[in-house]
Amino acid sequence: GQPSPQGSIPPHPAPQHYGVTSPISLAPPKDIDCVQTQKLVEAMRPFGVFEDEEEQNHRLVVLSKLNSLVKEWISELGESKNLPPSAAANVGGKIFTFGSYKLGVHTKGADIDAVCVAPRHVERSDFFQSFFEKLKHQEKIKNLRAVEDAYVPVVKFEFDGIEIDLVFARLSLQTVSDNLDLGDDSRLRSLDIRCIRSLNGCRVTDEILHLVPNKENFRLTLRAIKLWAKRRGIYSNILGFLGGVSWAMLVARTCQLYPNALASTLVNKFFLVFSKWEWPNPVLLKQPEESNLNLPVWDPRVNPSDRYHVMPIITPAYPQQNSTYNVSTSTRAVMVEEFKHGLAVTNEILQGKSDWSKLFEPLNFFQKYKHYIVLTASASTEEHHLEWVGLVESKIRVLVGNLERNEFITIAHVKPQSFPGNQELSDSSIQMTVKVENAESVNIDLTYVIQSFTDTVYRQANNLNVLKEGMKIEAAHVKRKHLHYFFLSGNFFLSKEQLEKKPRFIIIESSSLTLVTNLQNCYLVLNISSTDFKIWVVRLFERLEILRG
Template identity: 85%
Template sequence: MRGGGCFAGFCFFVLWSLWYFIFSPSTPRLQNQPPRHYGITSAISLAPPTDIDSIHTQKLLEAMKALGVFEEEEELNHRLVVLGRLNHLVKEWISELGESKNLPPSVVANGGGKIFTFGSYRLGVHTKGADIDVACVAPRHVERSDFFQSFFEKLKRQEEIKKLRAVEDAYVPVVKFEFDGIEIDLVFARLSVPTVADNLDLRDNSCLRSLDIRCIRSLNGCRVTDEILHLVPNKENFRLTLRAVKLWAKRRGIYSNVLGFLGGVSCAVLVARTCQLYPNALASTLVNKFFLVFSEWEWPRPVLLKQQEESNLNLPVWDPRVNPSDRYHVMPIITPAYPQQNSTYNVSTSTRAVMVEEFRHGLAVTNEILQGKSDWSKLFEPLDFFQKYKHYIVLTASASTKEHHLEWIGLVESKIRVLVGNLERNEFISIAHVKPQSFPGSRELCKQSGYVSMWFLGIVFRKVENAESVNVDLTCVIQSFKDTVYSQANYLSVLKEGMKIEAAHVKRKHLHHFLPAETLQKRKKQSMPGTSQNAGGLQRKRTSSDGSCLDSSRDTGSRTPDNSSLLHKISKVDTSTAGRERLAP
């Protein structure tokens, strides 16, 4: 026995020595291994930052602070307190629910359950006043109906909770509320496990087993967010760069997933890919490289943060080799967590063209900044949308009551991309650019239609060789869009009396009939040489969430005519090369 013990000890020593030789940091083998690279390719540059890079990054930070991007420490702490209280409510509710279902005391005591944040807050890039996306994750004895019934009632009893409402029929069912001044969007996922531990890692694909599709969708936000953070080389550099890119996208009018522009997830994936390609760069360099990479990107080549993984869960993933519909996506930006999806499936050829133009403009501006010829405030100058185009389509949605109006504009806005697609298919139209911001109707419109919201689409007509004038008939395009919206409203049983959609072609010089002068005024500062005149002036943020009317005549210097006369059905647009554009009778 003594000899056997010595032999076993000798074997252990040999194995330990072999392990140490292979894995010890001091061994030549490990030192000769190449450094880890992030993403599906090696980095473009591993250059470390210079002193001037640090100076540019500090100036970028100061420019963003001046625009009120960052929350104060007190606000950040308040969010933590609110999330802590919400997490306590979830645990308390799950425990009470277990008792009401007569579960064994051990199950009630160990059931767990917790909340996970995702989106901009989890990424660390939320702005002042932003809402928090939260997922409530519960064990298997908690049903979805329990969440929308007993937990909803529990929330209703909390004095700090206001504006509580449930949206059960949404693509991702959600409960929305304001908790002590903080807006919360709370989704629900029920795992097929008896206990939800506090150290649960949602990145593990096994947590998706035996879940219904709504739970998978609810978990997707958390899984994507965590995977993005896992795949970037330096989280702080990533966060500051993402803040800058999101601010730029909003100011330049290309931040709206529903309208076919960039959303929060797509911005995060693009910035994360830039960080992977320049892993040691600071934010000032990364912002510039972001524009360099994606102004030259060969769309529709997809943007991926890692190789798409396979799984035996058989969930639908983005794969143009298998799914014919995926082959028509013009700007695929793929989420990194299984099941991988295209975060920009709403992008059209027009919105992609607008974004690529903005990428190029951003590259020119940041090149100037890094050369010391300009400062960071220039990057965040708003787009001068109402000076950019000669032709516009004004789309109005109206309803007779405030409540009907809020419901109606949500549906109409979600379908504007259908109108853009219809316009793109017209052989005489090259660009249909919708401004993401909506505007309240003028007093004249509101007198006739009640609560009114307006959207504006800039239109670029193709030049036709050997033709002085071409009549473009848009009647069918507009009518097809209206039919789509009304059909969807009927299907959802939300169409009420007084809900209407109208559209009109308007030339730039007539926009003052719809909008006040301060919204339309042209920037005094000239654009950069070699770029289009599209650097917009600072304009007061306006919203049509309540359909409140505007007095559009107050700053025009003349009496505004009845807007209803301009809002007749589109028939033909004369795109004369001599500037005689008009609406044909």
């Protein structure tokens, strides 16, 4: 259901112990906390954080129809595999949701993550063949595609306007009933590793909800933190920041430490706790439980590779994993700085010196650094371009790692947002920055690092047999004053003369982007509406200390 915007005050104080330590404070909320929480809700509304009842009901209808399709398919499949008709009619099967939808923190228009759980007569190949065909013949299902070679194989589609990512798990049970408990570890026994991964999303989501003192206060706090992380450019698992489940676990840990607090207090305490956290000490929601299933779990005492994780956040369901293995020294440093900034802003807000909208002001990435790397990915067709962009994006962490090894670079900072390039060429670009020590006296040559990165991408594409004619990646070390040359769209670009005009702001619109340029301090992209391509600008950065805070 839709969370109540104000959160909720428990009729009785929450139990005194959630998580692996005692709480920091059991203080109940005061009247001012209720007022501040309502103000937080109002500040979030303009960002489409809360879904209306109509869309909420529509999602329920779509999920119900999908669940019926699954049961129908599993029954038909049973008959085709010579199960007795009475048995085939009662083998069950069920759709379980997980992720932001199951947590109750999805935004307007967000997709739904779900797992199709089937009994033992259904093979994974059946899911990707006969069920895929069944979906293909549904009038209201569009954009159907299968990604069988993913880490967690998935079927993606749009069902009556709702985007769904559906994974598959086959249990070693004759029937799958509607009241099946996926939290039972014995369900994992003798399962294919892909099925275990598919079930993991559900098991982790359910366990997180079970481990927080007050679900409504958790949900509202998580909505605020996710919005903040996206606005500040640190919401991306693939680029080395945190994804949705990691943010959920950090918020859940905060709720455990302040079990009676409302969202306005919890947001502030979130920043307090994690700006001071002594990484790489792991964040745990519960003590890991032993199991005789012998699945690999996160344990730096046993696994040498786990000792190199710089920001471990450990999933609470067996088999316990670190959800942040992509985080690097640089991305952690960027996030810790953002935690400190968030703490300063929320302290001001709670003291009445500022309002909540300030928390959601975007990071001005283009004012912050002097040096950038601009990566441009291009392909000859839109289909090839999407595939190429995905591969390039997945390898950016390699570039970050190589940059971090340069003795003069202290941080490499990637911006998750991408920008459109030349429409005719189907271009894309990403941004990233690196903080340079003694930048005025050091002249760093990044030619080798950049060439090594592009070679790695081409080699990987070749090995995966996805390299097509026309797929190109270019990388350039660019100073901030020249960055405007890379914001191209068809025949449009922002000229140096336009930058030197008197007015402080120029707004230029084209079919693919709206660019607002801050003439005093450089470039700020406010809105991108093109879906034809992606651009990353990977920037090498030196922080402008005068703009700090």
